[in-house]
Amino acid sequence: VFADAELDPVMPRDDLERLEPELRNALLSLQEELHERADRAVLVVVAGVDGAGKGSAINLLSEWMDPRGIRTLAFGAPTEEESRHPPMWRYWAELPARGSLGIVFGSWYADFFREAARKKPDRKRLARLSEDIARFESMLASEGVQLVKLWYHLSRDAQRRRCEELEAHPDTAWRVSDSDRDVSRKFKRLRAAADTVVQATDFPYARWTIVPSADESMRTYATAIAVRDAMRRRHLSPVAQPPKLDPSPDRFDDLDYTRKLEKDDYEAALAHWQGRLARAVHDPAFASRSLALVFEGSDAAGKGGAIRRLTHALDVRQMRIMAIAAPSAEDLSRPYLWRFWRDVPTTGRVAIFDRSWYGRVLVERVEGFAKPAEWKRAYDEIRDFEEQLVEHGTIVVKCWLAITKEEQLERFRERESVPFKRYKITADDWRNRRKWTAYRRAANDMFAQTDTQAAPWALIASDDKRFARVEVVKAIALAVEQALGIKQKKD
Amino acid sequence: VFADAELDPVMPRDDLERLEPELRNALLSLQEELHERADRAVLVVVAGVDGAGKGSAINLLSEWMDPRGIRTLAFGAPTEEESRHPPMWRYWAELPARGSLGIVFGSWYADFFREAARKKPDRKRLARLSEDIARFESMLASEGVQLVKLWYHLSRDAQRRRCEELEAHPDTAWRVSDSDRDVSRKFKRLRAAADTVVQATDFPYARWTIVPSADESMRTYATAIAVRDAMRRRHLSPVAQPPKLDPSPDRFDDLDYTRKLEKDDYEAALAHWQGRLARAVHDPAFASRSLALVFEGSDAAGKGGAIRRLTHALDVRQMRIMAIAAPSAEDLSRPYLWRFWRDVPTTGRVAIFDRSWYGRVLVERVEGFAKPAEWKRAYDEIRDFEEQLVEHGTIVVKCWLAITKEEQLERFRERESVPFKRYKITADDWRNRRKWTAYRRAANDMFAQTDTQAAPWALIASDDKRFARVEVVKAIALAVEQALGIKQKKD
Numbered sequence: 001v002f003a004d005a006e007l008d009p010v011m012p013r014d015d016l017e018r019l020e021p022e023l024r025n026a027l028l029s030l031q032e033e034l035h036e037r038a039d040r041a042v043l044v045v046v047a048g049v050d051g052a053g054k055g056s057a058i059n060l061l062s063e064w065m066d067p068r069g070i071r072t073l074a075f076g077a078p079t080e081e082e083s084r085h086p087p088m089w090r091y092w093a094e095l096p097a098r099g100s101l102g103i104v105f106g107s108w109y110a111d112f113f114r115e116a117a118r119k120k121p122d123r124k125r126l127a128r129l130s131e132d133i134a135r136f137e138s139m140l141a142s143e144g145v146q147l148v149k150l151w152y153h154l155s156r157d158a159q160r161r162r163c164e165e166l167e168a169h170p171d172t173a174w175r176v177s178d179s180d181r182d183v184s185r186k187f188k189r190l191r192a193a194a195d196t197v198v199q200a201t202d203f204p205y206a207r208w209t210i211v212p213s214a215d216e217s218m219r220t221y222a223t224a225i226a227v228r229d230a231m232r233r234r235h236l237s238p239v240a241q242p243p244k245l246d247p248s249p250d251r252f253d254d255l256d257y258t259r260k261l262e263k264d265d266y267e268a269a270l271a272h273w274q275g276r277l278a279r280a281v282h283d284p285a286f287a288s289r290s291l292a293l294v295f296e297g298s299d300a301a302g303k304g305g306a307i308r309r310l311t312h313a314l315d316v317r318q319m320r321i322m323a324i325a326a327p328s329a330e331d332l333s334r335p336y337l338w339r340f341w342r343d344v345p346t347t348g349r350v351a352i353f354d355r356s357w358y359g360r361v362l363v364e365r366v367e368g369f370a371k372p373a374e375w376k377r378a379y380d381e382i383r384d385f386e387e388q389l390v391e392h393g394t395i396v397v398k399c400w401l402a403i404t405k406e407e408q409l410e411r412f413r414e415r416e417s418v419p420f421k422r423y424k425i426t427a428d429d430w431r432n433r434r435k436w437t438a439y440r441r442a443a444n445d446m447f448a449q450t451d452t453q454a455a456p457w458a459l460i461a462s463d464d465k466r467f468a469r470v471e472v473v474k475a476i477a478l479a480v481e482q483a484l485g486i487k488q489k490k491d
Numbered sequence: 492v493f494a495d496a497e498l499d500p501v502m503p504r505d506d507l508e509r510l511e512p513e514l515r516n517a518l519l520s521l522q523e524e525l526h527e528r529a530d531r532a533v534l535v536v537v538a539g540v541d542g543a544g545k546g547s548a549i550n551l552l553s554e555w556m557d558p559r560g561i562r563t564l565a566f567g568a569p570t571e572e573e574s575r576h577p578p579m580w581r582y583w584a585e586l587p588a589r590g591s592l593g594i595v596f597g598s599w600y601a602d603f604f605r606e607a608a609r610k611k612p613d614r615k616r617l618a619r620l621s622e623d624i625a626r627f628e629s630m631l632a633s634e635g636v637q638l639v640k641l642w643y644h645l646s647r648d649a650q651r652r653r654c655e656e657l658e659a660h661p662d663t664a665w666r667v668s669d670s671d672r673d674v675s676r677k678f679k680r681l682r683a684a685a686d687t688v689v690q691a692t693d694f695p696y697a698r699w700t701i702v703p704s705a706d707e708s709m710r711t712y713a714t715a716i717a718v719r720d721a722m723r724r725r726h727l728s729p730v731a732q733p734p735k736l737d738p739s740p741d742r743f744d745d746l747d748y749t750r751k752l753e754k755d756d757y758e759a760a761l762a763h764w765q766g767r768l769a770r771a772v773h774d775p776a777f778a779s780r781s782l783a784l785v786f787e788g789s790d791a792a793g794k795g796g797a798i799r800r801l802t803h804a805l806d807v808r809q810m811r812i813m814a815i816a817a818p819s820a821e822d823l824s825r826p827y828l829w830r831f832w833r834d835v836p837t838t839g840r841v842a843i844f845d846r847s848w849y850g851r852v853l854v855e856r857v858e859g860f861a862k863p864a865e866w867k868r869a870y871d872e873i874r875d876f877e878e879q880l881v882e883h884g885t886i887v888v889k890c891w892l893a894i895t896k897e898e899q900l901e902r903f904r905e906r907e908s909v910p911f912k913r914y915k916i917t918a919d920d921w922r923n924r925r926k927w928t929a930y931r932r933a934a935n936d937m938f939a940q941t942d943t944q945a946a947p948w949a950l951i952a953s954d955d956k957r958f959a960r961v962e963v964v965k966a967i968a969l970a971v972e973q974a975l976g977i978k979q980k981k982d
Contacts, residue, residue: 419516
């Protein structure tokens, strides 16, 4: 795919100067339109061989467009903070809002390209890295982020000449890095690697444009028209996967809602499991792991109370509770998992989600806040998200607190009668209650789709609050012990 | 101040249970009122001797109030990321928005208390830490953050007894840390230190409440009423400093606006200074420093063009350009420096502010967006902010690009006539131009107040763009060289 670029095509400077005003106009008005419509974000991915002038291309775009609507996202080797999170975390954190434009440099292609350029690339790792990219970009495209991917390339001679010219003068020599100097020696291998990368990741919804980079005017021109043409095109979403929603089994019928704990038994059992959980998260092995806890369930199922019993086993400095409410305007201007990625736990920490990303396939599905295509593809996206957490070493436990319809009614009435509990009950709760069956169906579909080995659901019969609280702490303690390989006598 | 608390007062459990509903009601309705008015944020600072039950107090507040409006901010030893920023950075980052409530644990008191508790405290350091706290809290109080400071204390015997009881059982033993065990041995010293801290930082606008902590019911009750009473009280702002705004000298008259560079000289000089700057920021000594650059100046003074010439000397991965526009709703719900603290550079990095925190004393002053009391106290706050950066090792250079009124008119007209420059000129620019004198006065006051040794202003005559661009890169290169102690032959 690089044959044309290696011809090192040249554009006379005069030609570029003649075309420049029109190009700049076009880019500026496209940017204005993007800002006004705010129907999508645009992410320009700048990649390619070292020493091809990628840096100048980034400068060019910030010069020709309105810098207030552009943000350059440049990534180097991961910082300590970054490496305490899954690899994709830093890219998620920086996703531009709808209506704005980001230029990514040192992107999620870096690892893939580096692996492909090794003397003996690890085929398996290559396949996995390429799948990760495909999933990430497909998610971005579906969630309203348009990808414009530019690969900078030039011939071996041109690359070497460019480096030599820069090196010849002390004022520009600093621009030439060791990896730039390496390029001409390893040129064949790097070109083959580039070929692998571009071929494997040229998706209909996220195409590569090869930018011939030997001549500055040509590089400038090719960059500008690639961005212009992409922004003019209608943003393509990946073709939706056929939904595989067979009727899901009803998991709620299996639960025994009559289970109970008397006060004394409760206190002993709770203290026991809190102690085990506390010892587990204070185990040295936990320092390189983390814990993400999801709490879902119908209204008044007792999530808050269970979370408080849980937190008694944790150091306030190592945990964070996220009470998830309706998304803010900022949240809505990004892919919906964005706000949850922000709160993913770092190593050694516990993140507790009181309601979670599952809102997408529960309340947003039932209330129609998400379109069918959106919540249907969310199962895949959520599985992918949780897999990334687990692969990074995060222990994921998801608790569903299940109560019967009768018990809910009783709790609603109690809430209404006790003044300091009244804030917990709103018209929304009564409205949701009328949709009991729809919520139950959504939950059953969700279990069928997301009860994975890596990140299982614990369904907990919660008509008795004491029983439920112990079960919650127990499920989490056992999961952490198991993940860390801590042996305990059976209970 | 701890005599009462060391009597270890007790409250019968029944009494608390009788009072609980009313207390919870009061707290919930105060929280609701806070949320609705959103006229301030509330920050509950939890501090005190170890082993006094601070953690339970935090749990209590989250249990009795609506957890959706509360965020626990718990700080331990600084992470690597945190230590790459000035000490206060992590507290700034977590400031709650107006209308919400934060509980701070492991706060800005930790260092002060630790120093005070040493066998031979460093008097100078103590004085400095206490001043830092006074400045920070005064700023918070002025900027609409109400501080509720709770100091947990109990007698030496009660503290020891509490630890022993917890340690006696394997399920609770984990709650007792080494520092808890240390307390009774060092009790006298710790109490004296606590006394120092509380006395030195009991400000009218940020009072301490001592919470007797030996008895759980008493601790709970005292915590609840302290928060309730503080939230009922009208939020106090510190008494404003008398403004010291004597007529400031006119710095613009000193500039020679006729200075010019011809194209060839320009290109040589620019390349030279870009090279020097590039070498300076690639110097190993820069790895533990950072660079914060501020660009201000009238409209059309050429800030954007100067910044682009500057960035040619920098690696795109080590810098970030912040184009500062009007504050967002999120920004407005915090102290105004909050959004700038977020973008403070980490070690080894360059942060470029295209307009900056100086907006407070320029556009916000002239246009009346900030009240006189607000912009007048901003000089102090800004000096304090920049001092913190410099103390941390950040090199701060502030460039003011100055053009004559005639030159501005010419540039405005050019912008209107070239289509791809038209986006740069709006009705606002013409409006601002009519307030030329007011802006100039504001700028002169700003120079008089904030042209400090640590963070100086460079005023650059910019009627000739080439001359200005070289001067900008030169000023920055020299500042970095000087800060790093790099010797160069004179130019």
